[in-house]
Amino acid sequence: MASSSSSSWTAKQNKLFENALVMYDKDTPDRWQNIARAVGGKTVEEVKQHYEMLVEDLKHIESGQVPLPNYRKAGPSNKGYNFSDEEQRVEVSKALSR
Secondary structure, rough: OOOOOHHHHHHHHHHHHHHHHHHOOOOOHHHHHHHHHHHOOOOOHHHHHHHHHHHHHHHHHOOOOOOOOOOOOOOOOOOOOOOOHHHHHHHHHHOOOO
């Protein structure tokens, strides 16, 4: 049964989803129910599907199929970072495996 809430995710829901993934790791009992509750407006199945899409995106990024943006450091006083593509992939991978 498809729900209209599955059609799109707001920026706020995506941020809540990301935060919930950090709070409820893969060993957490009832992980998907907790994440769905934290996001709000999404079913457990929608949350699982969103996660699977994220994992697929990560696989494409890690395999080099998706070019990463070229972030530049704005100046010496800026605290920005200038990561190589490989460093960016590692950081994204670390964040998703938590």
